[in-house]
Amino acid sequence: MTLLITVFAAVTVTIIWYKNAPDTSMQLGTLSLMFWGASIMWFVDAVVGYMEEGASFFMQDAAEMLNDLYLGLSVVALGLIIWLVILMIKDPHRVIRSLITGTNRQ
């Protein structure tokens, strides 16, 4: 479930990044690479889990699935927060800088 949610997040962000290309000011490429990196890593984790447990790896009870769903959503939220911090630090449209210095954006 966590892998699925992260893959959906990665695909969605990649589509938005592609639609906005070549404008890279919103750092969407960074966000999509973060989600793709996590998706690849959870995929390997799933393959190792399948090799160890076999088909029972996919048979989760409702409580486990619900926990994985919360985890997946929390992971996406954390990824978005990290991206937001990067965006605020880089401040491509100089919004934060102009707020702090009190100057108007040109």
Add this chain to the structure above:
Amino acid sequence: MACFLVPASEAVITTVAEKIIRSKEKNDDSNNASSVPKVRFSDKLGWLNKMLWGGSALLAFEHIWHGEVIPVFPFLTAVQNGETGEMLAEMGTAGVGMAVLVTLIWGGMLAASHVIENRKVDISSEEAGQ
């Protein structure tokens, strides 16, 4: 258990490499001016860094969620419970597998960008010949 530590370690190495290569490329850029714009290798290494750091950070969060990483020494429950051998075995299989697959996929991205850049060079040399 602690599989995310392997790609995180790779990320440290590739980040240092990116910084060194970027400073070298800045020196080279001031000497050479290419007519066809190419993506710098340091920028391409940045793609790998973002995948490794992002993936490791999100996986670390998952380990905290499952109680495998704790905020007190020794920080890993596997070490606290005397399962260090199992943890190292997992790092050797899943952790190394993660780092290798991410790097392989990045290699594929490098190959694709190389093909696209060469196509761009061919088109611009054809245009120059006309």
